[in-house]
Amino acid sequence: MSRTLHAEWTKxxxxxxxxxxxxxxxxxxxxxxxxxxxxxTCHVAGGCGQDPAKLSLTGVYLGQAVAxxxxxxxxxxxxxxxxxxxxxxxxxxxxxxxxxxxxxxTGLVLAAGAVASAGSVLAGQLILPGxxxxGxxxxGxxxxxxxxxxxxxxxxxxLYLALIGLxxxxxxxxxxxxxAAIAIVLGLLFLFPLLTATVSAGAWRRHLEQIAPMTAGLExxxxxxxxxxxxxxxxxLGVLAAWAAGALLLGGLALRLRDA
Amino acid sequence: MVALxxxxxxxxxxxxxxxxxxxxxxxxxxxxxxxxxxxxxxxxALPTGFALLNMGQCGGCTxxxxxxxxxxxxxxxxxxxxxxxxxxxxxxxxxxxxxxxSSSGGGESAAGGPLxxxxxxxxxxxxxxxxxxxxxxxxxxxxxxxxxxxxxTGSHGVRMQWNYTGDIAGLxxxxxxxxxxxxxxxxxxxxxxxxxxxxxxxxxxxxTVTLTGLPATAQAGLFATSPVHNIVxxxxxxxxxxxxxxTQDTGTFDHLSFGGTWPGGAWTRDDVGDTNGPSGLDRxxxxxxGFTVSGSGDIAPVVAGAMGGGTRIEYAISVGSFAAxxxxxxxxxxxxxxxxxxxxxxLTLAAxxxxxxxxxxxxxxxGAVxxxxxxxxxxxxxxxxxxxxxxxxxxxxxxTALTELRVIAGAAALIAVAAVLALAVGxxxxxxxxxxxxxxxxxxVPYLLAITALPADAADWVLRITPAAAIAAEQSIPAYPxxxxxxxxMYGYYPLAPWAGFAVLCAWTVAALALAxxxxxxxxx
Numbered sequence: 001m002s003r004t005l006h007a008e009w010t011k012x013x014x015x016x017x018x019x020x021x022x023x024x025x026x027x028x029x030x031x032x033x034x035x036x037x038x039x040x041t042c043h044v045a046g047g048c049g050q051d052p053a054k055l056s057l058t059g060v061y062l063g064q065a066v067a068x069x070x071x072x073x074x075x076x077x078x079x080x081x082x083x084x085x086x087x088x089x090x091x092x093x094x095x096x097x098x099x100x101x102x103x104x105x106t107g108l109v110l111a112a113g114a115v116a117s118a119g120s121v122l123a124g125q126l127i128l129p130g131x132x133x134x135g136x137x138x139x140g141x142x143x144x145x146x147x148x149x150x151x152x153x154x155x156x157x158x159l160y161l162a163l164i165g166l167x168x169x170x171x172x173x174x175x176x177x178x179x180a181a182i183a184i185v186l187g188l189l190f191l192f193p194l195l196t197a198t199v200s201a202g203a204w205r206r207h208l209e210q211i212a213p214m215t216a217g218l219e220x221x222x223x224x225x226x227x228x229x230x231x232x233x234x235x236x237l238g239v240l241a242a243w244a245a246g247a248l249l250l251g252g253l254a255l256r257l258r259d260a
Numbered sequence: 261m262v263a264l265x266x267x268x269x270x271x272x273x274x275x276x277x278x279x280x281x282x283x284x285x286x287x288x289x290x291x292x293x294x295x296x297x298x299x300x301x302x303x304x305a306l307p308t309g310f311a312l313l314n315m316g317q318c319g320g321c322t323x324x325x326x327x328x329x330x331x332x333x334x335x336x337x338x339x340x341x342x343x344x345x346x347x348x349x350x351x352x353x354x355x356x357x358x359x360x361x362s363s364s365g366g367g368e369s370a371a372g373g374p375l376x377x378x379x380x381x382x383x384x385x386x387x388x389x390x391x392x393x394x395x396x397x398x399x400x401x402x403x404x405x406x407x408x409x410x411x412x413t414g415s416h417g418v419r420m421q422w423n424y425t426g427d428i429a430g431l432x433x434x435x436x437x438x439x440x441x442x443x444x445x446x447x448x449x450x451x452x453x454x455x456x457x458x459x460x461x462x463x464x465x466x467x468t469v470t471l472t473g474l475p476a477t478a479q480a481g482l483f484a485t486s487p488v489h490n491i492v493x494x495x496x497x498x499x500x501x502x503x504x505x506x507t508q509d510t511g512t513f514d515h516l517s518f519g520g521t522w523p524g525g526a527w528t529r530d531d532v533g534d535t536n537g538p539s540g541l542d543r544x545x546x547x548x549x550g551f552t553v554s555g556s557g558d559i560a561p562v563v564a565g566a567m568g569g570g571t572r573i574e575y576a577i578s579v580g581s582f583a584a585x586x587x588x589x590x591x592x593x594x595x596x597x598x599x600x601x602x603x604x605x606x607l608t609l610a611a612x613x614x615x616x617x618x619x620x621x622x623x624x625x626x627g628a629v630x631x632x633x634x635x636x637x638x639x640x641x642x643x644x645x646x647x648x649x650x651x652x653x654x655x656x657x658x659x660t661a662l663t664e665l666r667v668i669a670g671a672a673a674l675i676a677v678a679a680v681l682a683l684a685v686g687x688x689x690x691x692x693x694x695x696x697x698x699x700x701x702x703x704x705v706p707y708l709l710a711i712t713a714l715p716a717d718a719a720d721w722v723l724r725i726t727p728a729a730a731i732a733a734e735q736s737i738p739a740y741p742x743x744x745x746x747x748x749x750m751y752g753y754y755p756l757a758p759w760a761g762f763a764v765l766c767a768w769t770v771a772a773l774a775l776a777x778x779x780x781x782x783x784x785x
């Protein structure tokens with residue numbers, strides 16, 4: 001297994017786009033987060049019920065698309081070039097190969113995600129006080145990584161990105177076509193919240209929010225008004241983990257049952 | 261994968277023939293890949309699938325009142341009227357416009373008790389900016405009937421308004437005893453002309469409007485109405501939430517004079533539509549030589565928004581159109597990147613060395629195929645989705661057939677141009693997954709951010725400059741400057757006009773195609 005892991009690490013490390021994609025995760029997440037923080041304002045004396053951590057971490061919306069590409073290309077690229085047959089000839093245990101890819105993708109995205117979310121929160125700390133949005137509500141503590149809830153939001157966002165990577169890896173393994181895989185992953189992520197935004201019915205909407213991978217998963221960023229959420233932050237991340245596990249399971253089954 | 265047999269160079273073929281062959285070659289490439297045919301069918305079916313997922317329920321929603329133009333309208337006002345037979349005129353001087361805000365928020369006055377002594381208990385003096393009082397000629401007292409009116413407003417000066425959506429500004433300022441406003445309406449046939457004046461001698465024409473089907477005997481007289489005032493109670497990162505409080509206004513009139521035939525001498529006061537002002541207040545009083553008329557409500561088009569009012573037709577298809585964008589994005593990208601992956605591009609370019617023409621042929625084929633799929637998909641999804649919404653008790657805001665066609669065409673065009681954008685981005689990046697992601701992040705994500713996560717200013721900004729601006733092509737209910745409402749993307753109002761928003765997507769696509777053509781020439785295939 002360690003040799004498989006090493007082989008996958010070498011492949012992903014030496015692939016042309018990996019470094020750029022990891023950089024893009026960090027830059028896009030932080031830049032969009034900072035831009036959103038810079039455009040938010042609150043002029044109401046009683047505070048705006050705002051969630052400074054969630055606001056600062058808005059860039060994850062875009063960062064996740066890049067994390068998904070990275071993961072999709074980790075296996076889709078091999079299918080595209082036919083390299084996958086060589087991989088399986090060298091390492092016949094296909095599930096081990098998938099596990100090794102999953103481990104490498106998780107490690108890389110987690111590292112980039114941690115930098116991205118720490119950078120986003122720091123940017124929010126610098127920008128938000130100038131817009132009347134320094135603290136959690138009126139009397140709450142200011143946004144800071146030293147604050148338990150904010151730290152959970154930041155670390156959770158890194159975990160969220162890693163889980164998106166695993167979901168994308170599983171889908172790409174099953175779909176075998178990179179373009180189709182990324183479309184399925186981004187469709188799963190973005191179409192659910194579009195649907196919930198247009199559905200007015202309470203119970204049906206709440207169920208959709210509970211099962212949607214992105215909506216549920218991003219609850220890990222919530223630091224205000226948590227009781228109103230359809231799930232607790234960690235339950236939400238758990239829903240996304242279940243989606244990722246399901247996708248990996250599907251991918252693993254497809255790997256075992258199909259010709260490469 | 262490809263049947264290039266149809267593409268046989270002939271020395272005699274002119275440039276037009278050669279391009280026609282190129283188009284046929286690209287069409288053959290498209291239709292002979294079973295996976296792509298399946299994908300285009302899926303793209304056409306997705307809008308209907310998503311339309312069926314809309315479980316929106318509305319218990320007790322009532323059908324919206326419609327005006328002469330077919331759109332949903334509000335028609336609630338206090339009307340002191342007489343019959344006007346045939347042509348005639350009405351002139352009046354307005355010396356003040358005052359108003360009251362409900363302090364309780366709901367506008368419900370307690371019956372009996374202190375009300376008898378103080379009819380305005382629970383109300384504080386203030387004038388709603390769009391409070392209206394003046395003169396009106398209306399087809400009948402039935403809510404929703406045609407009208408033309410000259411009015412003073414809380415803070416928007418004198419206006420001439422007609423048939424709910426029409427609005428022309430007249431003199432500025434608010435009427436006071438020292439600077440009153442004179443208003444006049446003249447009916448001639450089915451046209452009504454409005455005049456205003458500051459002194460009652462020199463008159464300015466504000467506008468002439470045609471009220472189709474105005475009966476020979478119309479109802480004309482004084483009116484007053486004042487809309488629900490939206491108060492921001494909390495502000496969040498993505499928008500403001502508020503409550504509405506009822507308001508009432510009172511116009512003070514004198515120097516009332518008439519021209520023409522006014523059969524039946526007595527004035528009648530009616531509440532047209534439901535009103536919600538203080539119930540104990542006398543809404544029509546004679547004060548010396550003049551009158552006061554008080555009213556609450558509005559005479560205006562209904563706009564969608566936080567205050568409800570109804571469901572816009574594009575609700576049935578907007579999510580589905582984005583789902584189709586994702587599906588056709590894959591097709592557009594793969595239509596070129598698959599050739600790079602297989603090395604087929606070298607054969608294609610060897611057969612037709614003019615690379616720009618190859619790109620053009622591909623763009624035309626993918627654009628035409630996705631447009632056909634988009635039109636079919638949306639044209640089916642819209643009635644299916646509307647039936648589903650109506651089944652849930654939702655009231656759909658009525659629109660004209662032309663608007664409905666524009667919504668279908670706009671959504672289908674959004675789908676087709678997004679596919680061409682994907683093709684162009686695919687030709688630039690030469691990686692299918694990257695191209696698909698760029699298109700989704702450009703077309704879908706800005707809209708999602710705008711309606712869920714962005715502050716209002718940032719939301720408007722992204723929907724002006726990103727390809728997602730094309731969502732404006734699906735907007736069915738226009739915003740009216742004379743109606744105060746939350747005109748935000750969340751409620752279906754976009755910063756650009758429908759075709760301007762679509763033009764932004766087209767501009768991005770043209771730029772991407774130009775870059776792709778340039779790189780296709782510059783780079784080795």
